[in-house]
Amino acid sequence: MGRKYLARKTLHALATLAFVLAFNFFLFRVMPGDPVRLLARGAATHMTPQRIAEIEHEQGLDRPLPQQFVVYAKNTLTGQFGISFVTNESVTSVIGRAIWPTVLLVGSATLISTFFGLWAGIKGAWGRGSLFDTTSLFGSLVLYSAPEGWLGMILLIIFVGTFHWFPAGQMSSNTGQTGIANVLDVLSHLFLPCMTLVLGYIGEYTIIMRSSLLEVMGEDFVMTARAKGVPDRLVRRSHAVPNALLPTLTLVFYSFGFILGGSVIVEAVYSWPGLGQLTYRAIQDLDYNVIQAVFLLFSLAVIAFNLAADITYGYLDPRVREA
Amino acid sequence: MSDPQPEPDVAELGVPVVEVEDLEVNFKGRVGFFAGLLGRKGFDAKAVDGVSITLYEGEVLALAGESGCGKTTTARAIMGLLIPDAGTIRYRGEPLARSRRGLRGYRKQVQMVFQDPTAALNPRQTIYEIVAEALRIHGVPGGPDAKTEEQLVARALSRAGLRPPERFYLLYPHELSGGQRQRVVIAGALVVDPAVIVADEPVSNLDASVRGEILALLMKLREGSRISILIVTHDLGLAWTVADRVAVMYLGRVVEVGPAEEVLQRPKHPYTKALLNVVPEAGGTERPILQGEPPDPTRIPKGCRFHPRCPVVASGRAERLGILNRCVSEDLALEEIAPGHDVACYLKGLGEEP
Numbered sequence A: 001m002g003r004k005y006l007a008r009k010t011l012h013a014l015a016t017l018a019f020v021l022a023f024n025f026f027l028f029r030v031m032p033g034d035p036v037r038l039l040a041r042g043a044a045t046h047m048t049p050q051r052i053a054e055i056e057h058e059q060g061l062d063r064p065l066p067q068q069f070v071v072y073a074k075n076t077l078t079g080q081f082g083i084s085f086v087t088n089e090s091v092t093s094v095i096g097r098a099i100w101p102t103v104l105l106v107g108s109a110t111l112i113s114t115f116f117g118l119w120a121g122i123k124g125a126w127g128r129g130s131l132f133d134t135t136s137l138f139g140s141l142v143l144y145s146a147p148e149g150w151l152g153m154i155l156l157i158i159f160v161g162t163f164h165w166f167p168a169g170q171m172s173s174n175t176g177q178t179g180i181a182n183v184l185d186v187l188s189h190l191f192l193p194c195m196t197l198v199l200g201y202i203g204e205y206t207i208i209m210r211s212s213l214l215e216v217m218g219e220d221f222v223m224t225a226r227a228k229g230v231p232d233r234l235v236r237r238s239h240a241v242p243n244a245l246l247p248t249l250t251l252v253f254y255s256f257g258f259i260l261g262g263s264v265i266v267e268a269v270y271s272w273p274g275l276g277q278l279t280y281r282a283i284q285d286l287d288y289n290v291i292q293a294v295f296l297l298f299s300l301a302v303i304a305f306n307l308a309a310d311i312t313y314g315y316l317d318p319r320v321r322e323a
Numbered sequence B: 001m002s003d004p005q006p007e008p009d010v011a012e013l014g015v016p017v018v019e020v021e022d023l024e025v026n027f028k029g030r031v032g033f034f035a036g037l038l039g040r041k042g043f044d045a046k047a048v049d050g051v052s053i054t055l056y057e058g059e060v061l062a063l064a065g066e067s068g069c070g071k072t073t074t075a076r077a078i079m080g081l082l083i084p085d086a087g088t089i090r091y092r093g094e095p096l097a098r099s100r101r102g103l104r105g106y107r108k109q110v111q112m113v114f115q116d117p118t119a120a121l122n123p124r125q126t127i128y129e130i131v132a133e134a135l136r137i138h139g140v141p142g143g144p145d146a147k148t149e150e151q152l153v154a155r156a157l158s159r160a161g162l163r164p165p166e167r168f169y170l171l172y173p174h175e176l177s178g179g180q181r182q183r184v185v186i187a188g189a190l191v192v193d194p195a196v197i198v199a200d201e202p203v204s205n206l207d208a209s210v211r212g213e214i215l216a217l218l219m220k221l222r223e224g225s226r227i228s229i230l231i232v233t234h235d236l237g238l239a240w241t242v243a244d245r246v247a248v249m250y251l252g253r254v255v256e257v258g259p260a261e262e263v264l265q266r267p268k269h270p271y272t273k274a275l276l277n278v279v280p281e282a283g284g285t286e287r288p289i290l291q292g293e294p295p296d297p298t299r300i301p302k303g304c305r306f307h308p309r310c311p312v313v314a315s316g317r318a319e320r321l322g323i324l325n326r327c328v329s330e331d332l333a334l335e336e337i338a339p340g341h342d343v344a345c346y347l348k349g350l351g352e353e354p
Helices: A003-030 A035-042 A049-058 A067-076 A089-126 A131-145 A147-160 A179-217 A219-230 A232-257 A264-267 A277-283 A288-316 B034-035 B071-078 B100-109 B127-138 B147-160 B180-188 B208-219 B236-242 B260-265 B272-278 B316-320 B322-327 B345-351
Strands: B014-029 B045-056 B060-064 B088-090 B111-114 B196-200 B228-233 B245-250 B253-259 B337-338 B342-345
Touching: A003 A067, A003 A264, A003 A288, A003 B196, A035 B322, A089 A179, A089 A232, A089 A264, A089 A277, A089 A288, A131 A179, A131 B342, A147 A179, A147 A264, A179 A232, A179 A264, A219 A232, A219 B111, A219 B127, A219 B180, A232 A288, A264 A277, A277 A288, B014 B071, B014 B228, B045 B060, B045 B071, B045 B088, B045 B253, B060 B071, B060 B236, B071 B196, B071 B228, B100 B111, B100 B127, B111 B180, B127 B147, B127 B180, B147 B180, B180 B208, B208 B236, B228 B236, B236 B260, B236 B272, B245 B260, B245 B272, B253 B260, B316 B322, B316 B345
Parallel strands: B060 B228, B060 B245, B111 B196, B196 B228
Antiparallel strands: B014 B045, B014 B088, B245 B253, B253 B342, B337 B342
16 A cells, blocks of 8 residues: 555544544533533532632633633643543543443444345345345335334333343343353343344445445446356455445444444433443533543544545555555 | 468358347336336337347457447347347357356357456456456366466467566556556457457547557457457447448347448448448548437337438438338348348349448
8 A cells, every 4th residue: 555645544534633623622612501500500509609710710611712722632632531520530431431331332233234234235236126135125224214212112112111031221230240141141231222223224234235236236347257257156256246345345434433422312222321321411411521522532433433444445445555 | 282262252251150040139128116016017128139140250240330229239148148038149050058057168269348448347356367367267278288377368468469468467457558458358358269259349438549559459369360259339430440241230130231341332221321421431421311319229110120210211212112111111131132241121122222
């Protein structure tokens, strides 16, 4: 891969990151609501105006905006995100607690749906018009259009409400098991929210992979391979699918970038203690420091995975390599 | 005792390699989902409707006609890329198998060159992989003067004019010029030593400056081998330059076929004549005389398919000659008017020029 290509893409990522940093700061300064008053409300009546001023001073909120920005930039770059207004813990540890449940839930859902989505898309396109193709296309469209929150509640009603097959929420039963019992417990809690996300994602992968492959199948080089007598399976494996995967790859990386963003709705439906729920609560409580840090983290993940996509693209597509 | 080199004679066409007989290919018309529920059907298109042509050993046959006349479909049927609805295709007397396995041996003998070399090359394969692919499928031929895969790839590349061949092995298609890409396509076809090359508009996507080179290359392939070439083209000027024989197609039928000189200098079908009117090599300077709608294979006219656009009909000459009735209502087949020169037109029975 060309060094220039790599350098250019990295530079793009860094520029985007700088923009996000600045944007993140100003967004929270123009948002409605005053965090200090909110704190005061939470702490009931013994907050005197002096105390409020003190807190504002502690948080640096009484300083002029440009100065606040410098402090913010310095703190962010050194990894100091302050404390949560709600729990008084450091933001880093609040996020650290929520990040793994989300990676587990959304990561596994993304992997599973990528695998089966691509498989169904390839199989459907290759046998265009077959029963498998029409069924999977119809199913994909239905699932793609179904709202995740609704899907989650339907699964919850059926499998928890009616059949009692799975626990109703949370990530574990908190009974203090260890080892295999604990793993099984977490898995049984994971199953439904993960399934909801898989059903929500899979349609998109199937549709994109299918249409991308159909396009490649119409290319002359696929026909050339057939004309040369290349067996059907080899045409698919070495000509059609590798070229059709390129556009799909972008989508896969894109959704990996959103893993951390998680699914606010699904995590809320299943009370999954992840970043999505953390974000949801932090927005409700106007917990600025947490929101700011979480947003930054989300952006960082998206930027990083986009960069990874560009690099992988460079490896896979010789046309990009020298560009 | 060796025979004297026979003079190229129209009656002496040689050994048939590929024979197409009464070929028919239909494309099913499609309708929308709801229209389908209402019982509506699409118009079926008869892309090829009774084509018979023969490709002889060592000749260049041009299959010419406007877009939509079925020439590409005929070529693809010959390649075994689509299954004809009727008719037979024979290779050296043997009818083509309908199964993939049965077609394998045939695929080694008949190779294809496409119009757009950029689309015909897998962008993720190196030139070496592309050229070697057919060898890997069909196997490297053995024997006393057996060559390795690499030697064969190198020979094919240099025969296609890419020299020194090693310089191209590790390049990707996007690193080559359009003309070089088409040479790679040709090398990929040559590597298995085919008996027939089917070239579908092989130069129409290339820059004018390299068209001549690629055509010259195709012609040169015949030196020292009995390879037959079927060139599909919309350009009668090109057919004029390279072909030994020309078959002119209109709306799924061959309307005139014969030696290139004959057909192009003394066209007997009004359609051929109309096409030649716009070819500078044929002295055509007139404005195109073809009028009316372009042909639509979903609605094939009765009688001679060309009659709605035929200048002989339009000028009233057909009526004066008393053939108009047949022109508009009676279907007609090719008939020989001179050795090896066939035409499907009612004029020919009257000895009239179109």
